[in-house]
Amino acid sequence: MPNMTTVEIKAFVPARDFALSRRFYQDLGFTLVWSDDDLAYFRHGHSSFLLQNFYREDHANYFMMHLLVEDVEAWWRHTLTQQITEKYKAKAEPPADRGGMRDFVIVDPTGVLWRIAENK
Secondary structure, eight states, X not given: XXXXXXXXXXXXXXXXXXXXXXXXXHHHTOEEEEXXXXXXXXXXXXXXXXXESOOOHHHHTTOEEEEEOSOHHXXXXXHXXXXXXXXXXXXXXXXXXXXXXXXXXXXXXXXXXEEEEEEO
């Protein structure tokens, strides 16, 4: 049987304003590993995604990401400290308990909804 071990999976996240979205994700706490005019590779710990210089409203408005973290309150405090909602006019809801998890919601400048959560 062939070796079918996986290494990584990454979503292609759309960006209406590529430069603005790159700054948003860096301020949110992700490391920009690599970038060119059309694609940016972001990572935080073992989690990563690709930001693409591509936008279709119907696609972006239904795109959702889920990030599982160890301390959701630390991420929320970082979001407040970095003034993400003010700088980027991002919508956000504070952490709440939902279905065995504690999470908060934040929407990036393109309209991509992120749920940042920890297991309870």
